[in-house]
Amino acid sequence: MLCERCRQREATVRFTEVVNGVSSEHHFCLACAREMDFGPYSAILENFPMEWLLSGLLGIGGGEGAEQEEAPQTRFEITCPTCGTTYSQFVKDSRFGCADCYGVFDLLIGENMKHIHGAERHTGKKPRMRAGSAAAKAARAGAKETREETLQILRSKLKEALREEQYEDAARLRDEIRSLSGGDAQ
Amino acid sequence: MKWYEKANHQRETVVASRVRLVRNVKGHLFPNRLSEKERRTLREELQGALSPLFPEDGYTYLQTEILSERERRALRERRLINSTLAGHEDPMGLFVSDDDEKSILLCGDDHLRLQNTLPGTALLPAWEELSRLDDAIGEVLPYAFDEKYGYLTAFPTNVGTGLRATEVLHLPALSQDKSFRRLTSEMNRFGIMVRPVYGEGADAMGALYEISNQKTLGLSEAEIIGTVQRMAGQMATQENKLRKALREKGGASREDQAYKAYGVLRYARILTCKEAMTYLSCVRAAVADGYLTLREPVNMYGLMLKVQEDALPQMGGKTPEEMRAILVRTALPDLE
Ligand SMILES: [Zn+2]
Numbered sequence: 001m002l003c004e005r006c007r008q009r010e011a012t013v014r015f016t017e018v019v020n021g022v023s024s025e026h027h028f029c030l031a032c033a034r035e036m037d038f039g040p041y042s043a044i045l046e047n048f049p050m051e052w053l054l055s056g057l058l059g060i061g062g063g064e065g066a067e068q069e070e071a072p073q074t075r076f077e078i079t080c081p082t083c084g085t086t087y088s089q090f091v092k093d094s095r096f097g098c099a100d101c102y103g104v105f106d107l108l109i110g111e112n113m114k115h116i117h118g119a120e121r122h123t124g125k126k127p128r129m130r131a132g133s134a135a136a137k138a139a140r141a142g143a144k145e146t147r148e149e150t151l152q153i154l155r156s157k158l159k160e161a162l163r164e165e166q167y168e169d170a171a172r173l174r175d176e177i178r179s180l181s182g183g184d185a186q
Numbered sequence: 187m188k189w190y191e192k193a194n195h196q197r198e199t200v201v202a203s204r205v206r207l208v209r210n211v212k213g214h215l216f217p218n219r220l221s222e223k224e225r226r227t228l229r230e231e232l233q234g235a236l237s238p239l240f241p242e243d244g245y246t247y248l249q250t251e252i253l254s255e256r257e258r259r260a261l262r263e264r265r266l267i268n269s270t271l272a273g274h275e276d277p278m279g280l281f282v283s284d285d286d287e288k289s290i291l292l293c294g295d296d297h298l299r300l301q302n303t304l305p306g307t308a309l310l311p312a313w314e315e316l317s318r319l320d321d322a323i324g325e326v327l328p329y330a331f332d333e334k335y336g337y338l339t340a341f342p343t344n345v346g347t348g349l350r351a352t353e354v355l356h357l358p359a360l361s362q363d364k365s366f367r368r369l370t371s372e373m374n375r376f377g378i379m380v381r382p383v384y385g386e387g388a389d390a391m392g393a394l395y396e397i398s399n400q401k402t403l404g405l406s407e408a409e410i411i412g413t414v415q416r417m418a419g420q421m422a423t424q425e426n427k428l429r430k431a432l433r434e435k436g437g438a439s440r441e442d443q444a445y446k447a448y449g450v451l452r453y454a455r456i457l458t459c460k461e462a463m464t465y466l467s468c469v470r471a472a473v474a475d476g477y478l479t480l481r482e483p484v485n486m487y488g489l490m491l492k493v494q495e496d497a498l499p500q501m502g503g504k505t506p507e508e509m510r511a512i513l514v515r516t517a518l519p520d521l522e
Pocket residue numbers: 003004005006007008009028029030031032033
């Protein structure tokens with residue numbers, strides 16, 4: 001799912017708000033979530049102190065005490081888009097669901113890694129894939145599409161949207177194409 | 187023949203050296219996130235890709251879900267799967283070399299778990315062999331690897347090198363000494379774990395201990411191997427010092443203990459696991475210290491593996507305790 005604010009990046013933060021008994025769910029990318037105002041949660045997103053996370057402040061059903069009074073029934077959840085593992089699940093099981101989890105939870109697990117290993121960076125051996133080996137081919141086939149390929153897909157989607165007179169979609173696609181092709185800002 | 191069945195006159199405190207690598211393959215969720223069907227499909231895919239590396243003459247391939255619970259626990263006794271996985275019926279695959287030295291577990295906690303065990307102090311050669319195997323597998327399957335976190339694993343405690351280096355030590359004197367606890371916590375400070383191979387804490391059976399690295403990220407493989415070897419070496423030196431002091435103190439008590447232990451193993455008709463482990467440990471130390479001389483070489487560690495509840499052969503009309511006694515008294519050679 002794309003972030004509902006920037007519509008560019010994968011949404012990894014789920015924000016549930018309950019106002020007058022009506023619950024609404026929003027999905028943002030980490031970058032947008034950090035720029036938005038979530039009252040007391042903004043500070044958390046800023047720094048991600050490990051103790052707060054472990055206390056369940058960002059987790060489903062967590063937060064008894066002061067925090068809950070300040071922002072009643074408001075919940076955050078960070079989810080890996082590839083495997084669906086949520087951050088609170090990870091905290092509960094100490095186990096990732098896929099290789100992408102490391103990227104998604106990167107900011108959250110740094111302290112934890114330091115605590116477990118006394119280090120944050122790998123210094124050992126690396127895979128030595130010979131070009132042309134079966135592994136290299138398989139890796140290439142599974143790799144994410146390049147920016148050029150993404151642009152091509154977006155352009156054809158834009159054409160289709162214009163043909164179908166879906167102008168709202170077209171405008172969004174045009175913005176996406178513009179930001180993706182507009183230099184290396186992304 | 188398995189490496190621990192080969193008869194030897196091993197007297198060293200270091201019984202065995204083991205290295206284990208955890209690896210995952212790009213583009214697949216980790217096994218616990220897969221449905222049973224997906225897990226089977228992935229296992230077949232991995233087996234297909236790896237089978238040229240593990241030919242039938244030299245390796246056996248097993249599918250764990252068709253094994254009984256007891257058979258799976260026996261695999262755990264051979265240290266080929268861990269105890270959590272032994273309790274599961276999830277489909278896993280296992281390549282194991284005929285000598286039980288090398289094994290590759292497919293779809294356990296991670297996609298791949300490679301292991302190599304050698305007798306005695308041999309961490310470095312064990313690692314070099316395993317690293318070559320790792321490279322060969324890396325040519326066929328693209329590993330999930332990240333520049334920052336290294337090899338990506340299901341548990342954050344394995345990430346980075348994915349390497350666990352272990353030395354198995356026989357510490358009958360040191361584990362009884364008051365310095366043992368202090369030494370163990372000192373090791374912890376260097377990121378080294380000391381754990382009994384059988385049993386827990388004070389109930390440790392057979393005085394066998396595993397010394398292994400706790401940290402896998404931020405250290406090179408050579409550093410990990412070096413630290414474990416150095417720390418295990420220190421423990422072995424302490425053990426040998428204590429044993430030498432006991433020998434020099436003289437008296438008939440230790441000699442008497444050794445003969446009593448041998449006598450029980452040789453003549454008992456019923457042996458509990460704890461009894462067998464205690465006396466085998468005592469005889470192993472007595473042979474190393476020169477109190478007992480066996481007419482033929484025997485692999486005492488191998489015997490300790492075989493008297494475990496789930497490793498025992500089953501025979502109609504015989505209880506496990508009776509089977510254990512038969513097994514031990516037939517395997518134990520005469521005294522000089
Ligand atoms: Zn966004």
